[in-house]
Amino acid sequence: MHLRAVMTFAVVLALSACVTTPREPEPPVLTLDARGIQPTVSQLRIDFGRAQAGVIDTVSRLLDEGPDTITTNAECGAGPVTSASWDDGLTLNFQDGQFVGWTNGDRNLPVAGGFRAGQPRLEMPQVSFQITSLGTEFSRSDVFGLLTEDDAAIRLLWAGTTCFFR
Numbered sequence: 001m002h003l004r005a006v007m008t009f010a011v012v013l014a015l016s017a018c019v020t021t022p023r024e025p026e027p028p029v030l031t032l033d034a035r036g037i038q039p040t041v042s043q044l045r046i047d048f049g050r051a052q053a054g055v056i057d058t059v060s061r062l063l064d065e066g067p068d069t070i071t072t073n074a075e076c077g078a079g080p081v082t083s084a085s086w087d088d089g090l091t092l093n094f095q096d097g098q099f100v101g102w103t104n105g106d107r108n109l110p111v112a113g114g115f116r117a118g119q120p121r122l123e124m125p126q127v128s129f130q131i132t133s134l135g136t137e138f139s140r141s142d143v144f145g146l147l148t149e150d151d152a153a154i155r156l157l158w159a160g161t162t163c164f165f166r
Contacts, residue, residue, distance in 0.1 A: 033112035034142035101160025
């Protein structure tokens, strides 16, 4: 009888190894807000005004990848803007070597105020909308957003200094 109990335990143990339990989704590594970036792994913030090199290095470590492009656009209304862009849709903006703004189309990065790129309009926190030359825009606490062309979801979010071209 003892051998049967051991065999039963071994079978149950083997079968339990085959069963996967649902995992909680990984929390985002950072949250974007009207003052800059709040990493979730630290209470230290990456606020607007920080040095370009340090901001790019820190965000690259948080995202486990560097930016795909770093370009300078001399034709922005606010003056030349250097942008570091990641493939998923995050762009950090710099002027005179200082972090001044961000834009985000990455669905995996949350934005303060309950926003996320791709979020359906019907699931958005209470905001008012206005039609501009860019499309249907909204704002809340100095975070701004743009809806998709059919006004169904959030296409892009931003704070600080940005430079848009149609």
